[in-house]
Amino acid sequence: MRFLLSTIGSRGEAQPVTALAVQLQALGNDVHVVAPPDFEQLVTGNGLKFTPVGPVLRDTKIVKTTPDELRRLAEESVREQFRVMTKTAGDADVLVAGGALQHATRSVAESIGARYVYASFCANTLPSPHHAPPAMLGRVPANGTPDENLAQWERHRQYFVSSRDTLNAERAKLGLAPIDDVRDHIFGDDPWLAADPVLGPWPGPGELIQTGAWLTDDRRPLSADLEAFLNAGEPPIYFGLGSMRGAQDTAREAVDAARKIGKRVVLQRGWAGLELPDDAGDCLSIGEVNQQALFRRTAAIVHHGGAGTTTTAAAAGRPQLVLPHMYDQYYWGAQVERLDIGRASAAVTAEILAEVLELAGQAGKVSAQVRTDGAKVAAERLMSW
Known part of the structure; x- marks a missing residue:
């Protein structure tokens, strides 16, 4: 056909x-x-x-x-x-x-x-x-x-x-x-x-x-730099806004919030060209990546709430913080909250990140039900x- x-x-x-x-x-x-x-x-x-x-x-x-x-x-x-x-x-x-x-x-x-x-x-x-x-x-x-x-x-x-x-x-x-x-x-x-x-x-x-x-079925390997960063410490918090035009302030807020609770950060630059606030070793900036492989090795996933990212994060069994910008992203934020596998918010704070991390157990349970x-x-x- x-x-x-x-x-x-x-x-x-x-x-x-x-x-x-x-x-x-x-x-x-x-x-x-x-x-x-x-x-x-x-x-x-x-x-x-x-x-x-x-x-x-x-x-x-x-x-x-x-x-x-x-x-x-x-x-x-x-x-x-x-x-x-x-x-x-x-x-x-x-x-x-x-x-x-x-x-x-x-x-x-x-x-x-x-x-x-x-x-x-x-x-x-x-x-x-x-x-x-x-x-x-x-x-x-x-x-x-x-x-x-x-x-x-x-x-x-x-x-x-x-x-x-x-x-x-x-x-x-x-x-x-x-x-x-x-x-x-x-x-x-x-x-x-x-x-x-x-x-x-x-x-x-x-x-x-x-x-x-x-x-x-993404089988691309992670880069050597990313592998080294992941292996060098505890699982980091992922932050990325995909094709959204997110403000640089949002990236700085995410890094500051993660540092306040003692977490490292992997920042995906995305279409907004997000940048790290400094060159400290507790953060890594990356480009295009195999999210299926990366998400399983994070502590939590902060993202814009796109359908694919939300599903990939849920399948990985990691809690998520959704920062909706447009269209269906508000819906996905609400669904994440309904299932108690994450939270939706207009901003990233240390308090809400800490709350999201507490949902890791529930996120793991739901992941077994997600179809791939x-x-x-x-x-x-x-x-x-």
């Missing part, structure tokens, strides 16, 4: 899409991945075909934009997605859209008669009366009653309205009828949930396909078609 997998998100979406692609290819399929140019090495390094879409995300500046600017950016993104997807789809049998704002994938699938799957990596990005929508444009909705949550989901549709005219113009080029509700069009009739059922269960109504998180075969489950389900 021929599969085309697409995402326009950051590493938190490109990583699971790649994990699924690896499993599909291992089953003998022809697999092609469309993702932002930042992730070419991630995809091709796993022996997969890759086509870039959109700008280099790491170089994109985060600035306050006007409604007109947001509309222009949405229109440009939709046109670019259609351009790339129509060129790449060929005679694919199945198109899989991984994550939000996949405007072109379903339409292209429709135009070539392929099957379509939309996969969410977090339960609260799919409508339900049992949770509020994810944070959008700085607004963080609070969970309320079922009626209040549904009202928030109705307002959530407004974020998709600005792209409707452009979407329908591109559909017309493919000979397709216009659609009215962009969000529900993207989600499709039967969306999948690629999240761990213990960490992020689907609350209903009804049932959907929940495969478990799509994780790569979600990508394989999803690939086999797709093959059953």
Whole structure:
């Protein structure tokens, strides 16, 4: 079978899409991945075909934009997605859209008669009366009653309205009828949930396909410097914000808090280019790393709350401190607290780090329940078609 997998998100979406692609290819399929140019090495390094879409995300500046600017950016993104997807789809049998704002994938699938799957990596990005929508444009909705949550989901549709005219113009080029509700069009009739059922269960109504998180089997060795640092003392506290544009003050706060309770720090620079406050030997700065291997050797994990990082930390059996910035990260912080395997906070302090470290026993118990075969489950389900 021929599969085309697409995402326009950051590493938190490109990583699971790649994990699924690896499993599909291992089953003998022809697999092609469309993702932002930042992730070419991630995809091709796993022996997969890759086509870039959109700008280099790491170089994109985060600035306050006007409604007109947001509309222009949405229109440009939709046109670019259609351009790339129509060129790449060929005679694919199945198109899989991984994550939000996949405007072109379903339409292209429709135009070539392929099957379509939309996969969410977090339960609260799919409508339900049992949770509020994810944070959008700085607004963080609070969970309320079922009626209040549904009202928030109705307002959530407004974020998709600005792209409707452009979407329908591109559909017309493919000979397709216009659609009215962009969000529900993207989600499709039967969306999948690629999240761990213990960490992020689907609350209903009804049932959907929940495969478990799509994780790569990362076998990269840790660097010699990191190995030496880990072997030179007690397990450190990991601090990293992934693709978030975290402030340097946050890194300094984390190091100060860890030192106050006698802990060393491994600081991942990430897209924010975080820096250590000094060159003392109790801290180490690192770049890209095998989190699966590193997290098992830490005392606690401080991170931004991305779906993949939260799941990897939980699978490693280490307590976590979530510092949410946007979108689904507030949800993951709440889930970590629900399971009592960590805490969510706006800042890092010695007091909260000490509290998190006390949760190591519970984190170890939950880790045994976390699934690591979600990508394989999803690939086999797709093959059953």
